[in-house]
């Protein structure tokens with residue numbers, strides 16, 4: 001993804017947008033700022049029609065209110081700007097191209113990519129653009145996905161397995177593939193990405209709505225107070241000028257957070273996007289911030305996942321040669337990395353085997369449910385390899401026996417963190433394949449960080465308990481589930497959710513799709529299947545499953561930033577109150593000077609200074625809103641205390657200083 005920074009063009013566009021957004025029909029969506037706009041209109045009218053002795057003051061208030069509105073609009077526009085720039089660069093990728101549609105009679109026809117429908121089959125040759133999202137149904141090719149992922153190294157896409165999904169707008173750099181189109185025009189991944197980064201479909205998240213409601217109610221309370229105030233002062237025998245009342249109201253209502261709220265949300269999503277993760281909604285990003293439990297795969301997430309056959313271990317009276325032979329035959333058509341690595345090991349060790357035995361045999365594909373794969377030979381013999389307990393059961397079921405040293409040799413491999421696969425033909429077990437895998441470096445530190453945040457990690461694996469335990473210990477996860485089938489993942493997620501927890505998980509296979517949908521945050525790998533990507537509410541373009549950890553951090557940071565700026569905004573009221581209230585009364589009763597605790601120059605200067613502070617604090621906080629508040633992994637309680645201290649206490653102090661400084665200047669003029 002194109003990493004557009006905050007450049008001149010975006011700023012200019014945002015300035016323009018700040019004026020467009022003054023349209024009351026747009027403004028009313030933000031009730032707090034809408035109140036400011038009404039205040040602005042009233043003071044503007046009073047400037048012309050009201051008390052002409054106060055015209056300078058009225059002009060000043062009108063102008064400050066106008067600038068306040070622009071500042072708030074600018075905050076939102078600048079946050080939206082980056083997404084728009086990204087969308088523009090993505091749109092360039094989305095050119096109409098020609099596609100070689102495969103007709104029913106097998107012939108090819110050149111059509112426009114815009115005419116392709118779900119289910120159509122196209123051939124994409126070397127150098128050509130893939131015309132739409134789809135699944136490779138034949139062939140293998142390396143594909144340049146840089147237009148979407150920003151990653152320049154091409155990736156291999158092939159039929160069958162978990163790496164068959166291709167994205168429209170990417171280019172085949174070598175070989176040729178047949179692709180079944182899976183998205184109708186306008187519904188492609190690129191289309192969705194564009195509308196997401198553009199913010200076209202941006203909806204307020206439930207959290208945002210809840211906060212807006214509270215802030216709007218607060219605004220309403222202040223309105224009632226300010227509107228009824230003249231009745232009391234009239235009773236005391238004096239009037240407060242309307243522009244002063246409006247200034248008081250605008251200072252008290254939470255304009256700071258009101259102006260920055262949507263920018264915070266947009267910027268949070270933007271941070272996720274710049275991390276090369278596409279979140280389908282702001283809600284997903286926020287849910288990430290509230291996650292209590294993360295479910296992680298072992299293979300490929302915690303370990304490198306290129307689980308390679310490294311040794312053939314015979315059992316009973318068998319030899320390395322016989323184990324290798326049957327392991328190889330069982331893997332002849334096994335497309336999984338594990339299967340391929342068995343044949344690779346045979347080649348490396350120069351072990352011969354009778355390949356023709358597999359001819360015309362019926363291939364038994366690996367399934368996570370059975371945890372076995374193999375081949376039924378033409379002569380009736382059934383060859384299998386798979387998880388040790390699965391093979392044991394399979395052999396016992398047909399009346400076979402388990403060699404005495406199988407258990408012990410399997411355990412040895414497992415306790416080293418490897419995965420033992422047993423190899424059997426009919427009732428006889430020949431031995432084991434030692435699959436090696438390594439824990440990725442730095443995992444322990446990352447899980448430590450998560451623990452500090454109060455997040456529990458559960459490793460789910462189809463592997464045996466001993467291997468699982470070894471890897472779990474080495475990586476430092478909190479809990480693990482071994483011999484798990486895909487449906488077990490859903491069960492774990494549901495169990496955690498039933499305890500009121502929010503659960504995140506990553507996945508790439510079609511197997512993972514139901515669990516990805518069940519999880520509160522489902523992060524699918526871009527390399528994964530279409531089913532997985534559709535079920536998930538986030539897609540990682542870099543296909544790095546460990547990224548879920550960063551996504552959670554970004555979500556937390558978003559929620560914290562919103563909380564911190566709300567606290568700051570409301571705490572600001574104290575100083576504004578002390579600046580304006582005494583001023584208001586001093587206008588009528590000069591003896592009220594004793595209330596002027598801030599020792600501000602004059603009543604008029606005090607009011608204007610508070611109002612100016614109220615306006616300029618918005619742009620001053622834009623960088624913080626966009627960047628997010630500084631974030632260290634710690635428990636939510638500790639975080640809350642820390643933020644209350646910084647933003648609550650700071651929110652009380654800063655405006656006292658700010659208003660005082662502004663007053664020193666303003667008092668020179670009024």
Ligand SMILES: Nc1ncnc2c1ncn2[C@@H]1O[C@H](COP(=O)(O)OP(=O)(O)OP(=O)(O)O)[C@@H](O)[C@H]1O
Nearest residue numbers: 297298299336366368371372373386387461462463
């Ligand atoms: N190609 C294969 N043929 C036969 N058995 C296999 C094959 N691949 C894996 N297995 C066995 O099936 C088990 C389950 O595999 P599965 O891919 O479901 O989970 P996993 O890769 O071990 O765990 P994870 O969920 O972390 O990816 C493996 O532990 C292994 O024992």
Ligand SMILES: [K+]
Nearest residue numbers: 250251253255
């Ligand atoms: K305010």
Ligand SMILES: [Mg+2]
Nearest residue numbers: 297299300462
């Ligand atoms: Mg696996």
